[in-house]
Amino acid sequence: MTTVQQTLADLVALDSVSSRSNAEIIFYLEKRCEKLGLATQRFSHIDEDRVEKINLVALAESKSKAPSFPTSRDSAGALQIELALVGHTDTVPYDPNWEEALALTERNGKLFGRGACDTKAFIAAALTAIEALDLEKLTKALALVFTCDEEIGCLGAKRLADAKPFTARYAIVGEPTSLQPMRAGKGYSLAQITVRGREAHSAYPNLGASAIFRGARLIEKIEQTAEKLKTEQHVDFDPPYTTLNVGVISGGTAKNVVPGECRFTLEWRTIPGQPSDHVLNLVTSAAGELQQEDPDFVCEINAARADDSFETSQNSALVDFLQQASGKSSGTVAFGTEAPSMITLGAEAVVFGPGDIRVAHRTGEFVPIDELNRCVEILQAAVEKFCA
Numbered sequence: 001m002t003t004v005q006q007t008l009a010d011l012v013a014l015d016s017v018s019s020r021s022n023a024e025i026i027f028y029l030e031k032r033c034e035k036l037g038l039a040t041q042r043f044s045h046i047d048e049d050r051v052e053k054i055n056l057v058a059l060a061e062s063k064s065k066a067p068s069f070p071t072s073r074d075s076a077g078a079l080q081i082e083l084a085l086v087g088h089t090d091t092v093p094y095d096p097n098w099e100e101a102l103a104l105t106e107r108n109g110k111l112f113g114r115g116a117c118d119t120k121a122f123i124a125a126a127l128t129a130i131e132a133l134d135l136e137k138l139t140k141a142l143a144l145v146f147t148c149d150e151e152i153g154c155l156g157a158k159r160l161a162d163a164k165p166f167t168a169r170y171a172i173v174g175e176p177t178s179l180q181p182m183r184a185g186k187g188y189s190l191a192q193i194t195v196r197g198r199e200a201h202s203a204y205p206n207l208g209a210s211a212i213f214r215g216a217r218l219i220e221k222i223e224q225t226a227e228k229l230k231t232e233q234h235v236d237f238d239p240p241y242t243t244l245n246v247g248v249i250s251g252g253t254a255k256n257v258v259p260g261e262c263r264f265t266l267e268w269r270t271i272p273g274q275p276s277d278h279v280l281n282l283v284t285s286a287a288g289e290l291q292q293e294d295p296d297f298v299c300e301i302n303a304a305r306a307d308d309s310f311e312t313s314q315n316s317a318l319v320d321f322l323q324q325a326s327g328k329s330s331g332t333v334a335f336g337t338e339a340p341s342m343i344t345l346g347a348e349a350v351v352f353g354p355g356d357i358r359v360a361h362r363t364g365e366f367v368p369i370d371e372l373n374r375c376v377e378i379l380q381a382a383v384e385k386f387c388a
Contacts, residue, residue, distance in 0.1 A: 001131050004376050005111065005369070007032075008124040009104035012113035018090040018151045019051075025089045026054045029146050032127055033058035037135065038144070043163055053148040055156050057165060060135050060142045060387075079166035082140035083386040084347060085379060086157070086338055087123040087174035088150030091115040098363045110366040117355035119150075121367040122174025122375065125354065129379035133388075140387045143168070150338060153305055157341035164345065170318045170386055171347035172379070173339045176355030179371055179378070181322035181330045183350055184236060186243075187270040187309035188336040191280060192263070193218070196298035199253075199260040208258035212251045214290070214297060215262035219246055221286035222266065225279070234271040236332045243334075244268045244279060269334055272311035277303070308340045316348045321385055325378045326352075333357075352378075 002010075014025040030040050038058040047053050059079065094101040094114040101114040111121075126144055135142075143166060148156035175182075195215040200208025226244040233240040244266065251262030268279040280303055287299045312319060319330050330350070335357060339349040354371035 002128075004124050004128040004372055005104075007127055008111060008116060008121055008367075008372065011120040011124055012104045012115055013102050015102055016090050016115070017093045018149055019049075019093070021052045022054055022089045022148045023052055026056050026146065029056055029058070029089070029123070029127075029144075033144060036060075036130060038130075041165070043160060043165065045159065047149070053156060055148055055160050056146040057160075058144040058146075060130070060138055079143070080141060081143045081166045081168040082170065083383060084143045084145050084166075084168045084171040084342065085126040085174070086145040086147065086171055086342060087119050087126060088147045088156065088338065089123070090148055090151050090156075091118065091120075092151050092361045095363050101363075106369070109369050111369060111372065112364060112366040114365060117176045117365045117367045118357070118360035119174040119176065119353060121176070121355055121372050122353035125372060125375035126174070126379055128376045129383065132376070132380055133383060138387045142383055142387045147338060154307060154336060154338050154341060157338035161341040161344040166345065168342060168345050168347040171339070171342035171345075171349040172318070172322075172382060173337055173342060173349055173351045174353040175333070175335075175337055175351045176353055176357045176360050176367070177331075177333070177351060178356050179326045179352070179354055179374060180328040181319060181326060181350045181352050182333045183314065183316070183319045183330040184272055184311040184332040185309060185337050185339055185351060186237065186272075186332075186334045187274075187276045187340075188305065188307045189268050189270065189276050189279065189303070190305040191266045191283070192302040192304055193266055193283075194300045194302075195262045196300075197258065197260050197262070200258040202256045202258055205258050208260075209296060211259045211262040214294075214299075215249070215251065215264060217290055218287060218299065219264065221290070222246065222283060225282050225286060229279070232271070232274065234273065237271055237334065240271070242268060242270045242274055242279065270309050272309040274309070276306040276308050280306075307336050310337075310339045310343055310349060312343075312348050312350060316350070318348050318350050318386075321382060322350055322352055322378070325381055
């Protein structure tokens with residue numbers, strides 16, 4: 001049997017940054033799963049850059065029922081999965097000067113490489129765990145779910161949720177959590193905001209209207225909104241409230257021209273219980289107030305992304321199992337995950353995996369070897385508990 005470390009080395013060697021097709025890594029995972037006797041099915045599409053992106057579902061059922069996929073695509077024909085192990089195959093880009101980015105390297109009990117932490121370690125652990133099991137003893141269906149385009153908006157998982165090829169009772173969503181089960185997560189939303197003005201010579205500003213001044217007034221109201229949102233709290237999070245951030249701003253054409261346009265990006269991360277468009281509605285209202293004060297105020301708000309928050313009950317059997325298996329109390333995450341898509345497919349979802357999110361995405365990304373090996377043991381035990 002291939003070791004988990006060798007499997008991770010194989011996966012890291014496959015360049016699967018989100019701008020590329022993930023067909024090569026999907027082919028590798030497909031062959032590994034089929035060798036185990038799992039039925040596999042691809043769900044592919046061509047993205048806006050004419051690049052093929054693929055989600056892969058690998059199915060193991062009981063000895064009395066050979067693994068197969070229904071031909072029907074309606075909800076009545078969907079597979080009934082007891083446990084889904086979910087990992088995304090894409091990674092963020094890497095510095096071309098990082099020589100070991102695609103060559104897994106061991107140092108001081110850590111394995112370095114792009115995706116080693118986020119989330120190829122989880123995928124390697126899931127494959128290794130399944131290979132160590134006697135799948136003929138399964139009494140309930142198990143699925144390995146490998147997604148695309150997580151790093152650019154969880155797009156693959158969202159497409160899978162829209163397609164509804166299966167429903168699941170439980171889902172472990174792979175992300176680097178240092179093997180702490182995360183039962184809740186904030187939502188993530190983006191809006192591109194454009195404020196209009198009128199250009200004029202800066203020596204005669206009364207002939208124009210500064211879009212930047214107008215944008216600044218709207219940003220001030222957004223900051224006030226952020227302060228008000230601090231009163232609505234979910235104590236399990238840090239910080240325990242919905243956060244807002246204006247991370248990018250631009251505008252104007254020259255130092256001596258009254259700017260005719262100001263553009264900025266607003267992001268917000270909602271706590272569970274708040275709709276993903278709650279902040280959007282507040283910002284739209286704030287823009288309306290400015291328009292009442294200045295009838296010439298023009299503002300366009302383009303909601304570019306709206307990912308829901310999620311929360312799985314503390315009483316969930318999956319939460320309880322992962323707490324006991326890991327020896328760690330469940331927690332929460334503030335970054336986006338594919339858990340909401342799994343919940344759309346019916347699952348009680350928990351985010352879990354080896355590695356620390358604070359080292360993901362950076363040059364020198366790594367996963368501790370002991371966490372990688374421990375993850376194999378926990379995932380194997382999870383399958384035995386829920387499916388065998």
